[in-house]
Amino acid sequence: MVHNDTGCIVVLFKPDYRALAILVKRLNNCMSTILMIDNSPQEDSVSNQHFVESLSPSVKYISMRMNAGIAAAQNKGILECLKSGFKYVLFLDQDSFMTDVNLNKLYSEFQQITIKDHTAVCIGANPQTGEDINKKPVKVKELISSGSMIKLSAFEFLGMFRDDFFIDFVDYEWCWRARKAQKTIYISQSVSFSHQVGNPPRRMGRIVSAPFRNYYFFRNFWIILKENLIPEKEKRKLILYAIKHIVFEVGICPQRFKRFHYIYRGITDGARNRMGQMIL
Structure with missing residues (x-):
């Protein structure tokens, strides 16, 4: 199922092309618009743009012309999603791995939550545990942005990510701001995701x-x-x-x-x- 009311934002920085191709292949089955916001050095932007735009007509490439930080890149994508009239935005890393089945499940869970809880602004896939189809999403204090789906309207009343943070605590700070405004955040117990590239030390x-x-x-x-x-x-x-x-x-x-x-x-x-x- 393609979700025409949801935009996907992927921030790039010197991406692994193989991992990116796998990610786009998965997203093609459920996302009509995939925004690739590139924080790579300007000299890499031409080759990156040529590659990502060749993957799918759903991909829209935007270069930041430098490493502007994760928050500035995500904010650029959020503004594009708002201009396009989307209702939700999905954030993924350039090496994220999530099946289209899980993406659809995350979307469905968020729909069900927002019907019951009008204060809900965000749901995240679970990077820590395996999937358990019998468990329902639970409220949490904060989420990492990768694997999260957020109501775009939330950015209009809570504000954008803090680009002066550059990296680190960007996602947590926004979640804590939301919680202070009496909004709720959920994590899925049945949708997991992982990363494709390498084994970090x-x-x-x-x-x-x-x-x-x-x-x-x-x-x-x-x-x-x-x-x-x-x-x-x-x-x-x-x-x-x-x-x-x-x-x-x-x-x-x-x-x-x-x-x-x-x-x-x-x-x-x-x-x-x-x-x-x-x-x-």
């Missing part, structure tokens, strides 16, 4: 990210604490998680001095309200 079962990501994590973490988006109890949990994250990054991961440098810069820039892309 791990230590103690946790993914090891690039050292620079610590800058955005700790800067945006600091901003969130100051803006009182979440209750005190959840703040304490977030602080505890951040402390554990420092121990993991500096004590267990490689390049610990570089990681500490980015953690320090993130905290100091957060304290000074310096937002946007990190200045090297």
Whole structure:
């Protein structure tokens, strides 16, 4: 089934063409419009555009001409969806893998939820567990954007994603804003998704990210604490998680001095309200 009231946004950054082709093949069966928003360097945009537009007439390519950050790229796609008059938007990563059956199921579950709960603004596929067709969606405090379907009208009264965050906490911050406005967020128990590309390095079962990501994590973490988006109890949990994250990054991961440098810069820039892309 093709959902003509739903646009799909996929943010690109130096994409794996094989994974992208598989994703578009799946989406073709249920999405009439697939927006590819490219954060890759400008020199890659011509080849990326040629490739993605050759995959399907449903694909619309937009280049940001630089890495503008995940939020800015997603916001660009959201505005395009609003102009097109869509009711919902589905967010996926460039290497996401979700069957068309699961995509249709996620859409159907969201339809059922919004009939019963008029405060519902979002549902997410579950990246953590296997599928269980007997379980119903449950309310959650936040979702990652990949695999989520959101009412486009929600962006009109809650605002867009914060592009000054660049990356990290972008999706969570929006969810917490929604929750503060008495809106509800759900996660599916019967729809799962995964990623196709590679096995990221791990230590103690946790993914090891690039050292620079610590800058955005700790800067945006600091901003969130100051803006009182979440209750005190959840703040304490977030602080505890951040402390554990420092121990993991500096004590267990490689390049610990570089990681500490980015953690320090993130905290100091957060304290000074310096937002946007990190200045090297």
